[in-house]
Amino acid sequence: MISQSSELALITGASSGIGRAIAERLASQGKHVVLVARNRDKLESFARHLTSTYGVRATGIACDLAEPDGVHQLIAALVIEQHKPTMLINCAAVGATGAFWDSSHAALSRMLLLNTDAIVQITRHVLPHMLAINHGSILNVSSMVSAFPVPFMACYGATKAFVSSFTQALRQELRGSDIAVTELSPGVVLTEFQQAAGYTLTDTERNSAMTADQVAESALRALAQRRAVHVPGLLNAIAAFALALVPTRFIAWCTARFMRKTGRAKLQAASRIDVLRIREARHKDIAQMSE
């Protein structure tokens, strides 16, 4: 039997990790879902699973939100299918490690489009309906790193700072309405994120990491409670509180050291090669001068 719920949740990044776990939980509550990511096969089989397990309408819309017309394709599909979400979970994002000057312009543009512009455009599309019925909720997935600069993940950190700032501003603009706006700022979560961003977790990070399901559960509770910011996990919440007391310049310095130490700066090999090249060039110069 199909759920009689009037709630429809639009979830980006729903094919894996936190987005997928949130979609599963919402479906288990009887809410209908529209799932967005690039991988069509994953979305379709997940949608079939949600419908057969929870009796909800589940639709997959495959589109690349990092492409300049990706959001337009999504919005066109929503309009054609007459999907009017009452919940929006902006979860899709990618990270990338390494020195800023080594990143390609194309990769940076894709990250900025996905992590910031897509959130703005999708939110702008769904809000008029929420305002018209004076009902809705928006969960924007940021990160604990939104609170400080992240050397060797400079643009990722900056996109998350954007998400946090945008979310808190929007929340104030919507005060007095029945639309909840919550920022979710997780610490380390065991998902495909790290592999996609080009690094592996240290043992300490892995041991203290949360699962996507744990994050999804506490995030949806925080959204229902209309919390402004939610940092899942007690240790993460304490760390976030403590970090807010430390000058961001010092945190940036410590983060740069950590990124170099864990190989995420990806500088060691390059800098060794540079040193060798400089030495080689000097030897050649000296040899030519002595001829």
Ligand SMILES: NC(=O)c1ccc[n+]([C@@H]2O[C@H](COP(=O)([O-])OP(=O)(O)OC[C@H]3O[C@@H](n4cnc5c(N)ncnc54)[C@H](OP(=O)(O)O)[C@@H]3O)[C@@H](O)[C@H]2O)c1
């Ligand atoms: N994992 C962590 O430690 C951690 C910590 C703090 C914050 N976060 C945040 O949590 C959110 C979810 O990340 P996750 O950990 O669940 O990572 P994940 O498992 O890699 O999931 C990312 C999701 O985004 C989708 N996606 C990626 N590129 C896309 C594109 N161009 N267009 C449309 N969809 C795209 C992916 O599906 P396709 O590949 O099929 O497109 C996938 O469904 C992100 O906002 C991330 O910044 C994660």
